[in-house]
Amino acid sequence: MEIDKLIDSSIEPIANAVASVIFYSTQLFDLEIKFILFWLVIAAIFFTFYLGFINVRCFTHAIDVLRGKFDTNNCISGEITRFQALMTSLSATIGLGNIAGVAVAISLGGPGAAFWMAIMGVLSMSTKFVEVTLGIKYRQHASDDECKVISGGPMHYLSSAFERLHCPLMGKFVAGLFALCCVGGAIGAGGLFQANQAYQQAVVVTGGDASFLLDKGWLFGLFMAVLVGLVIIGGIQWIAAVAGRIVPIMTILYIVAGIVVIGVHYQAIPGAIEKILEMALYPQAGIGALLGGLLMGVQRAVFSNEAGLGSSAIAHSAVRTNVPVSQGMVAMLGPFIDTTIICTLTALVIVISGAYIDSSGIEGVELTSRAFASGISWFPYVLSLVVFLFAYSTMISWSYYGLICTTYLFGEHKVVEIIYKILFCLFIVVGASAQLSNIILFTDAMVFAMAIPNIVGLYILAPEVKRDLREYFRTLQKNTSL
Known part of the structure; x- marks a missing residue:
């Protein structure tokens, strides 16, 4: 007990200091976040129209590519399969944004936020296609092994985009800015937020204020940090x-649990859907409520599926393929699975159960936990397992994103990798001890900042992607394989 008190007294000041710095810095980013939401929505709409509604007309084709219908046995570069690339990307996006993030959106923006999350999920598929296609096209290979991918993502296609405009120095600056924001996003979204919400759910199911874990965030964070460290030492x-x-296990488990809760409240389904549509399109509180639901829905949708941020392009860049467009098709499925299906499921559980009505202020995983408990009393324990898996999988994937960007900034050195991995794990411990309101503001600020340079690059290279897409379909017409 004395050791526990000593560790508590040591960790708490550090966590509070970090939280204070985070809080004050995020005040400066508040207006920028609202601008970036508009920035992301416009990009998603633009690419959807520019590419001829590729998110709709190529949906079934994307599924065929994922299951290998067009693959050949030719020698191709890359380190992981299409399925593993999609799962790695989804492990980063299907995280607590789908559970705690949706709860935050509804607690602040009302049920109407769920509608805008689903719409944004469909539109974001087009943005995801563009950034992943470019990420693979411009990825870097090892000098001694052309089949080994050492780095991929927006850093590389941003440099190339500005070089084409005869602004190489600007290209290096923009690529470096993206990499720096991604490292901050990895620490915030991948470490701090995930550890915080996983710990909060663990406290809830073990007794709340009477829990033996209360005020032991550092201990929970240390446990998660060790588990994360055991995996990330092995690389992609x-x-x-x-x-x-x-990812498949936790996704199926969560969907089944959500369907059961919805089934228990089946009589409330029509009213809940009506409430969501009413608050999304005709809010009784007026235009302010409509904009609140819209902003929160879009904000949590983007935080959830990451389309436009460029992060998923880093994971997909390691895939084994010589045809970038083909993996862009597979990547499109990510936002649909992550946001349109899973986030909508969470929102329906919260609205149908009525748990959001008693919400006061900003709430995360606690709100979702109450909603699940309304169906079956022991379901919060199931949710705890899912939360832990969601948080864990997100941590390991985002750690990789941050690592690639760190090595881009400081060079491919073993010492750089080791220092980054140690710091990442330490921030997991800090995250479990900090306040949600401060963490979520910092996380949004750093993650959304990635979208500014990334989408500029996407616009510049959009004609190139469109030409590659046409060539892709011409190749498919001539051959049955890629």
């Missing part, structure tokens, strides 16, 4: 292997 292949096993 270990991360992809773990994600390929965890």
